Amino acid sequence: MRLYRKEGDTLKVLCLPDEEVEKGDYLLVEEPERGRALLAQVIDVQFANIPGVLEELLRDSMVSCLDCGQDVDPLDLSSHLAYLEDARLLICKIRGGLLNGRLTDHMHWLPSRSRSRIRRLSTAELLELSGVGRELPIAIGEAMDGSKVQIDAKALDGSLTIITGKKGTGKSHLAKLLVLGLVRYGATVVILDLNGEYTRLGYSCDGRPNEFYERVLVLKPGENFRTTLAKAGLSVMMNIMIHALSLPGTSAREFKRIWYHLSRHGSLTLEGLENAIRSWKCNENVRDALFSRCYALSSSGFFTDDPADALDLEDALLAIEGQGGAIVINLRDLSAVDRRVVVEYVLGKLTELLSKWILRAVFLFAEEAHLYLRETYWEDVVTRMRHLGIFTTFITNQPDTIRDNIYRQADNIFLFNFTNQRDLEMVARASRVDAETVKAIARELPPGHCLIIGSAARDLPIVVRVRRLDVDAMGRTRYFFEEAPATLKLEQEIG
Numbered sequence: 244m245r246l247y248r249k250e251g252d253t254l255k256v257l258c259l260p261d262e263e264v265e266k267g268d269y270l271l272v273e274e275p276e277r278g279r280a281l282l283a284q285v286i287d288v289q290f291a292n293i294p295g296v297l298e299e300l301l302r303d304s305m306v307s308c309l310d311c312g313q314d315v316d317p318l319d320l321s322s323h324l325a326y327l328e329d330a331r332l333l334i335c336k337i338r339g340g341l342l343n344g345r346l347t348d349h350m351h352w353l354p355s356r357s358r359s360r361i362r363r364l365s366t367a368e369l370l371e372l373s374g375v376g377r378e379l380p381i382a383i384g385e386a387m388d389g390s391k392v393q394i395d396a397k398a399l400d401g402s403l404t405i406i407t408g409k410k411g412t413g414k415s416h417l418a419k420l421l422v423l424g425l426v427r428y429g430a431t432v433v434i435l436d437l438n439g440e441y442t443r444l445g446y447s448c449d450g451r452p453n454e455f456y457e458r459v460l461v462l463k464p465g466e467n468f469r470t471t472l473a474k475a476g477l478s479v480m481m482n483i484m485i486h487a488l489s490l491p492g493t494s495a496r497e498f499k500r501i502w503y504h505l506s507r508h509g510s511l512t513l514e515g516l517e518n519a520i521r522s523w524k525c526n527e528n529v530r531d532a533l534f535s536r537c538y539a540l541s542s543s544g545f546f547t548d549d550p551a552d553a554l555d556l557e558d559a560l561l562a563i564e565g566q567g568g569a570i571v572i573n574l575r576d577l578s579a580v581d582r583r584v585v586v587e588y589v590l591g592k593l594t595e596l597l598s599k600w601i602l603r604a605v606f607l608f609a610e611e612a613h614l615y616l617r618e619t620y621w622e623d624v625v626t627r628m629r630h631l632g633i634f635t636t637f638i639t640n641q642p643d644t645i646r647d648n649i650y651r652q653a654d655n656i657f658l659f660n661f662t663n664q665r666d667l668e669m670v671a672r673a674s675r676v677d678a679e680t681v682k683a684i685a686r687e688l689p690p691g692h693c694l695i696i697g698s699a700a701r702d703l704p705i706v707v708r709v710r711r712l713d714v715d716a717m718g719r720t721r722y723f724f725e726e727a728p729a730t731l732k733l734e735q736e737i738g
C-alpha cells in the first residue's frame with residue numbers, strides 16, 4: 244500500500260488487488276526512522292482512477308466484441324493491465340497518532356510518501372494499543388477479522404449511550420447483553436420495557452432459570468407493581484398530575500391544598516381524594532379538572548388504597564443495591580397515559596432516592612423513550628439526572644425522536660444498520676465521530692453487526708458482530724407465516 248494524498252484528516256491510500264483491506268479496517272502509516280505513525284480507519288474503498296485505465300477497459304471490450312482470432316501479447320502486458328484495473332483507492336480517516344508505539348493525540352503531521360510504510364492493523368492489535376475493555380470487560384462479540392471485542396463497563400458509567408438502527412437489526416439484543424454485563428459487576432439497572440421484551444432476562448433459551456434469575460425483578464404496573472398516594476408523596480404526585488395528566492396550574496395549586504388537608508387528616512387515599520374534591524370549595528372547572536385526573540389515577544390500576552398491596556420501589560432498589568440486579572418495568576399493554584404516569588413515578592422516585600444518597604447510581608435503559616418521556620426530561624437526562632447518577636441508554640429505531648443535543652452529548656453510540664439517508668443524517672450529528680464515517684459504514688452493516696462509537700471504543704470506531712446470548716428472547720416480532728423474514732434468520736447465520 245502507498246500513500247497517495249492527504250486532505251485534512253482524510254488519507255487516500257493506493258492498494259493493489261492482492262492486499263486485503265475492508266471498510267472499517269485500521270491502517271498504520273509508519274515512519275519507522277522517526278518512531279511515529281498515524282492510525283487511520285478505512286471508511287470507503289473505491290477503484291483507483293489511473294489515467295489510461297478507462298481507455299484500456301474500452302479497448303478491451305471492443306476487442307472482445309470483434310472476436311477476431313487470437314491475441315498476440317508477447318510481453319504479457321495484459322495481466323499487468325488487468326492488475327492495475329483492479330487497483331483500489333482507500334479513503335481513510337485519521338483517528339490518532341502513535342509515538343514510539345504509544346497512542347497520542349499528535350496526528351496533524353504529513354507522513355512521507357516515499358518513506359512511510361503502510362500496513363493493516365488487526366483488531367487485536369488495535370484493542371491492545373487503545374486498551375479498550377481492559378478493566379471491567381463486557382464481551383460484545385467479534386470484529387470482522389475474528390478478534391474478540393469487549394468493552395469496559397466503566398465506559399457506560401456516568402455516560403449517556405444511544406443504541407440505534409433499523410428495526411430487527413439487534414438493538415434490544417445488545418441492550419440485554421449490556422444490562423447483564425452491568426448486573427454482573429454489581430450495578431443497579433432499571434429498564435423501561437415498552438414491549439415486554441426484557442421480562443425473560445432471568446431465563447435461558449430453553450426456558451429454565453439462568454444465573455441472573457434471582458437478580459431480575461419484573462414489575463408489571465397494576466399487577467405486582469402498585470403504590471399508594473402516601474407512598475408516592477406530594478412531589479411525585481404533583482409531577483404526575485402536571486406532566487403525565489396535564490393538569491393546569493390553577494387546578495394543580497388546588498390539588499396541593501387538598502393534599503395538605505388530606506395528610507393532616509390522615510386520609511391520603513384515592514377515596515379520600517375523591518371525597519375531598521367533591522366537597523372542596525372551588526371553581527367548577529377546577530373541580531371537573533381534578534375529578535377527571537382523580538378518575539385517571541384510579542382507572543390506571545397503578546394506585547391502591549391498601550398499603551399491603553403496594554410495592555415499595557425503594558425497598559426493591561435497595562435489595563439489589565451493591566450486589567447488582569435489574570428491575571424491568573413492563574410497560575406492555577399500558578395505555579399511553581398510564582405509561583406516562585408510571586414512568587413519571589419511577590423517574591420521580593429514582594431522583595428522590597439518588598438526591599438523598601439512598602442510592603448510589605442507576606443505569607436506566609429506555610426503549611423508544613419518546614413514547615413516554617415528557618419533554619423536559621430530555622434536557623434533564625443530559626444535565627440534572629446525569630449529575631444525580633442516572634446514566635441513560637436510549638434504544639430507538641427512529642433516530643429523529645431523540646433530540647439533537649442528546650446526540651451531541653452522547654458518550655457512546657452503538658450504531659446498527661440504517662439505509663435511509665435521513666436517519667443517517669440524524670445520527671451523524673453525534674460529536675464523537677465524523678459524519679462521513681457514520682454514513683459510509685452504517686449503510687452496509689449486516690444485521691447483528693454494529694459500529695461502536697465513542698468512549699466505549701476509546702474513540703476508535705469499530706465494527707462488531709454482536710455475540711449470541713443465552714437468554715429467552717421475548718417480544719420478537721410475531722409473524723403469521725412460519726418462515727421468518729431475513730432479519731430473524733440472523734440466529735442461524737450468526738450462530
Ligand SMILES: Nc1ncnc2c1ncn2[C@@H]1O[C@H](COP(=O)(O)OP(=O)(O)O)[C@@H](O)[C@H]1O
Nearest residue numbers: 410411412413414415416691709710711716719
Ligand atoms: N447478535 C445476535 N445473535 C443472535 N441473535 C440475535 C442477535 N441480534 C439479534 N438477534 C435476534 O434477532 C431478533 C431481532 O433482534 P432485536 O434485538 O429484537 O432487534 P431490534 O431491537 O433491533 O428490533 C431477535 O429475535 C434477537 O434474538
Ligand SMILES: [Mg+2]
Nearest residue numbers: 411414415416
Ligand atoms: Mg427492539
